[in-house]
Amino acid sequence: MQLMIDLSIIVTVRGKDMISITNITKTFDSKNNSFTALHNVSFTVQTGEMFGIVGESGAGKSTLLRCIINLEIPDSGTILFDDKPMDKNMLRETATIFQNYNLFNNKTAFDNVALPLKIRNTYHEQSVTDALKFVGLESRRDYYPAQLSGGEKQRLAIARAIVSKPKFLICDEPTSALDRKTSQDMIELLNRINTELNTTILIVTHELSVAKALCSRVAILDKGHCVDVINVDRTLMDDYSINYIDHVKEVLR
Secondary structure (H helix, E strand, C coil), rough: CCCCHHHHCCCCCCCCCCEEEEEEEEEEEECCEEEEEEEEEEEEEEEEEEEEEEEECCHHHHHHHHHHHCCCCEEEEEECCCEEEEEHCCCCCCCEECCCCCCCCCCCCCHHHHHHHHHHHCCCHHHHHHHHHHHHCHCCCCCHHHHCCCCHHHHHHHHHHHHCCCEEEEEEEECCCCCCHHHHHHHHHHHHHHHHHEEEEEEEEHHHHHHHHCCCEEEEEEEEEEEEEEECCEEEEECCCCCHHHHHHHCCC
C-alpha cells in the first residue's frame, strides 16, 4: 500500500545536487580548551540518491547531522538545499529519523504519525492510515510505543517521517540495536521509500553492511575530516581490514 501521492506529477532530476555541503567547520569551546569536531567538510548529495556518511565513534557524524538540520550552527561553511540556504522553509522539505526514535509514549501509533501533519495544519486521516500501511503497521494503529518491538518502533518513526512527503530523508543509525532479520526488513523498507516515493535519503551509520546494501556513494569521516567520498560496489563483501579507513574502502568499493 502506497501513500496517497500522484507519482505522475513528481519530477525527479536524478544527478542534480540536492544537498551541497561546503567547508563546514564546527568547534566546541569550554573553559579549559576547545575541540574542533568538523574540519572543512565538503560533499554533495544528488537528487534521488541514497548517500551514506560512515565513520567510527567520534568521527563527527552526529555533529554533521545536527549541522545539516540546524540543531548546530557551523562556525564556517555553507549547507545548501536545492541551491538555497538550509533555513526553516527548506527544513519543511526534510524529515529526520533519530536513533532513539523520539516517539511520544503517551500517544498511540496513529497519533504519533499524525502529529507533524497537525503541526503544519495539513492533517488528513487517510494520509496517516496510508503511512502506517506503507510501513506495515496498520494493525498497530492503536498501540502505544511501549507495546511495540524495537523494529516496530523504528517503522513507526519512519511512518511519521514520510507522512509529510519529504523530498529529503535523514536516517541516523537506522538499524542500530535491531537484530539481523529486522535490520534486513529495514533496509528493504528504506529502498522502497527511495524508489517508490522518489525520496533522497542520507544515511548516517557505522555499520558498513548497511551502507553497502543501501548507498550508491559514501563520505568517510575520520576525526572530523571528510577523508574521501567513494562509490559503493554492492557486488563484493569483505569483513576484514586492519585500518578503518582502508576497511571502509575495501568493503564498499
